[in-house]
Amino acid sequence: MTVDPLEMFKSRSKEFVKEALARLNIAMELPLELPPEGMGDFAFPCFMLAREMKKSPAGIAKQLSQEILEDAMFSRIEAQGPYLNFSINPEMLMQITVESIMDKREEYGTWSQTGEKINLEHTSANPNGPLHVGRARNPILGDTIARILRKCGHDITTEFYVDDMGKQQVTLTWGVENLTREGDESTKEIPAKNLKKSKKPDHEMVWYYQEATRRMDSDSNVLAQINRMIAKYEEKDEEIAIRVKENCQKVLDGMNTSLRRLDIHFDSFAWESKHIFNGNVDKVVKNLKAHEFTDYEDSALYLDLEKVGITGQENKFYLTRSDGSSLYSTRDIAYHLDKLDHYDRVIDILGEDHKLKAKVVRLVVGLLGQEKEKIEPLFYSFVSLPEGKMSTRLGRVVYLDDLIEESVGRARKEVEKRRPELASELKCGIAEAVGTGAIRYNIIRVQAEKQIVFKWEEALSFEGNSAPFIQYSHARASSILQKTAVLGDYDLKLLKHPTEILLVKALARFPSLIKECGDSMECHPIAGYAFELASLFNQFYRDCPVLQAEPDVMNARLALVTASRYTLSNVLDTLGLVAPEEM
RNA sequence: GGACAUGUGGCCUAGCUAGGAUAUGGCGACAGCCUCCUAAGCUGUAUAUCAAGGGUUCGAAUCCCUUCAUGUCCGCCA
Numbered sequence A: 001m002t003v004d005p006l007e008m009f010k011s012r013s014k015e016f017v018k019e020a021l022a023r024l025n026i027a028m029e030l031p032l033e034l035p036p037e038g039m040g041d042f043a044f045p046c047f048m049l050a051r052e053m054k055k056s057p058a059g060i061a062k063q064l065s066q067e068i069l070e071d072a073m074f075s076r077i078e079a080q081g082p083y084l085n086f087s088i089n090p091e092m093l094m095q096i097t098v099e100s101i102m103d104k105r106e107e108y109g110t111w112s113q114t115g116e117k118i119n120l121e122h123t124s125a126n127p128n129g130p131l132h133v134g135r136a137r138n139p140i141l142g143d144t145i146a147r148i149l150r151k152c153g154h155d156i157t158t159e160f161y162v163d164d165m166g167k168q169q170v171t172l173t174w175g176v177e178n179l180t181r182e183g184d185e186s187t188k189e190i191p192a193k194n195l196k197k198s199k200k201p202d203h204e205m206v207w208y209y210q211e212a213t214r215r216m217d218s219d220s221n222v223l224a225q226i227n228r229m230i231a232k233y234e235e236k237d238e239e240i241a242i243r244v245k246e247n248c249q250k251v252l253d254g255m256n257t258s259l260r261r262l263d264i265h266f267d268s269f270a271w272e273s274k275h276i277f278n279g280n281v282d283k284v285v286k287n288l289k290a291h292e293f294t295d296y297e298d299s300a301l302y303l304d305l306e307k308v309g310i311t312g313q314e315n316k317f318y319l320t321r322s323d324g325s326s327l328y329s330t331r332d333i334a335y336h337l338d339k340l341d342h343y344d345r346v347i348d349i350l351g352e353d354h355k356l357k358a359k360v361v362r363l364v365v366g367l368l369g370q371e372k373e374k375i376e377p378l379f380y381s382f383v384s385l386p387e388g389k390m391s392t393r394l395g396r397v398v399y400l401d402d403l404i405e406e407s408v409g410r411a412r413k414e415v416e417k418r419r420p421e422l423a424s425e426l427k428c429g430i431a432e433a434v435g436t437g438a439i440r441y442n443i444i445r446v447q448a449e450k451q452i453v454f455k456w457e458e459a460l461s462f463e464g465n466s467a468p469f470i471q472y473s474h475a476r477a478s479s480i481l482q483k484t485a486v487l488g489d490y491d492l493k494l495l496k497h498p499t500e501i502l503l504v505k506a507l508a509r510f511p512s513l514i515k516e517c518g519d520s521m522e523c524h525p526i527a528g529y530a531f532e533l534a535s536l537f538n539q540f541y542r543d544c545p546v547l548q549a550e551p552d553v554m555n556a557r558l559a560l561v562t563a564s565r566y567t568l569s570n571v572l573d574t575l576g577l578v579a580p581e582e583m
Numbered sequence B: 001g002g003a004c005a006u007g008u009g010g011c012c013u014a015g016c017u018a019g020g021a022u023a024u025g026g027c028g029a030c031a032g033c034c035u036c037c038u039a040a041g042c043u044g045u046a047u048a049u050c051a052a053g054g055g056u057u058c059g060a061a062u063c064c065c066u067u068c069a070u071g072u073c074c075g076c077c078a
Helices: A005-023 A047-053 A057-067 A090-107 A133-151 A167-178 A201-218 A220-234 A238-261 A280-289 A328-342 A352-367 A400-418 A424-444 A467-482 A498-520 A524-543 A551-574
Strands: A042-045 A074-080 A083-088 A117-121 A155-162 A268-271 A294-297 A300-304 A316-318 A345-351 A375-380
Touching: A005 A042, A005 A057, A005 A074, A005 A083, A005 A090, A005 A498, A042 A057, A047 A057, A057 A074, A057 A083, A083 A090, A090 A498, A090 A551, A117 A133, A117 A328, A133 A155, A133 A345, A133 A375, A133 A400, A133 A424, A133 A498, A133 A551, A155 A238, A167 A201, A167 A220, A167 A238, A201 A220, A201 A238, A220 A238, A238 A400, A280 A300, A280 A328, A328 A345, A328 A352, A345 A352, A352 A375, A400 A424, A424 A467, A424 A524, A467 A524, A467 A551, A498 A524, A498 A551, A524 A551
Parallel strands: A117 A155, A117 A345, A155 A268, A345 A375
Antiparallel strands: A042 A083, A074 A083, A294 A300, A300 A316
16 A cells, blocks of 8 residues: 555656657656646646747647546646646545555554664753743754654654753752742742642742842852852762752753643653763863864864854854863763764754854764764744743743643633533543643744744634644544444545545645655644645535435545544644544 | 844735745634534635845746845853
């Protein structure tokens, strides 16, 4: 059974055109395009042949169409103006597509194993406080890409790079060890909007970080203490490392609790300090010292950006401090070299502020003789608020936990309104699926490099182009199937309604879409497709009654509904959204 | 100042890699559709100098150049 129902039609039409051109002794190839609705399924524009053949594009299209014989795979092959258009035989497409889905079911859209091992790093937020909506774009993007690449047949390991080495983490630890949180006046900085959140360790811990930062800024004694800790830490003091790691872990646990609610999990946590303690960073520095593109300033090692062709910045990219201790990017280089030892490809999901750093890391990896092409950074722009950039310090911030609570809460009210008769437990489950789904979808539907201004009314929209719209279609399909006995024999030739044809064409596109998005590492076309498929299913639902149809037609339609339900479920899964049986 | 990205109806957005047939859809607005498988749905109407200006081309939202706007970066911070 074919993996991609559309592919055979596509390649056959290309062959036809190729053969026709060969018969006319034309050495050129024609590109395949997707024409506007009502003009067939594949189009070959003939403009570029006009000069060569000294004929009008329309005339060429006509001539080509006469060269091509009729074929069972296409219901129409004809010239329309300057285009040669192919219309797929809908009966055949219906047959191949529905059978393929019935055969593969949950696996429809999943390609066979490639054996390619990929490390996909995402989120990697500093563990000093809770995730806010701006940072949440990273895990949502990363997790969705991971799901797409898994469906492309790759072996994916998702990884959170835990920064337990920075000044921020030491500051947090100093705070935890030296400050006591008295009364509740201190909580005014981070108002706990609900009980669940206030009990989470990330929201609990951030106070120590913020208060420690304030003390450090105003009290040079505190600053000195923190600096002493950092110095000892960088001299590989294991005891401090353990204390810092313990605090990071607590915050990390809180973040993970939030992310689990969005069905985001990590296969691995890579601790930054590991590369200091195992000597990898020392090795990197040693190798870089010997390199012709590096030099010293006050015994601080730097890379000369001009020599490696990076312009528009200061020329010096520092790799160590003058005391010889490492910097973030140097550790990141060691980390990447380590990843390259174990994986075929290394993908990083990064905010656009990391563009220069990522470029340099890749470059240095290349300078050290490794294949930098295997490192593939993927960037996204920031989420801001209408008032401006998110800032924890200014209190201008929307925490992910608050967004989830609000969204699930609103979803709960909606379910209550629409389906009061359902069991309370079921309503909770639906609200959770809809509320969290809306958040993921709202972020992922937009191209990663576009900046997003967060607006509550948009994030909490449950209508139109939103997760609940797609989930609702799935629930409708499920509901029809629940009302019937086991699917009997069916004759797909009975499915002739235009909406049925449009629906099956959308179903047929799914596997190749997964492949394309895996290759280009884009998520938003999947969201667009999911919406389109759901919309077409809703139109089918309107035009083609299933359970009230004649028995033969009913059986055929039930097969189409089953195929649609699998595909909707699979696309929802690709986006990390729950596919509810009812809502 | 330099570098990278983004700019499409009132708002959000697809299309840009590989230039082609009347620029995708949603929100909001207006007008309709529940004796019929869940109306978180469906149908219709109005709204676009594709940031601006040049260029390449038979043809440009798409490629090139310039300008403007927005975001990000240009720390011996992470």
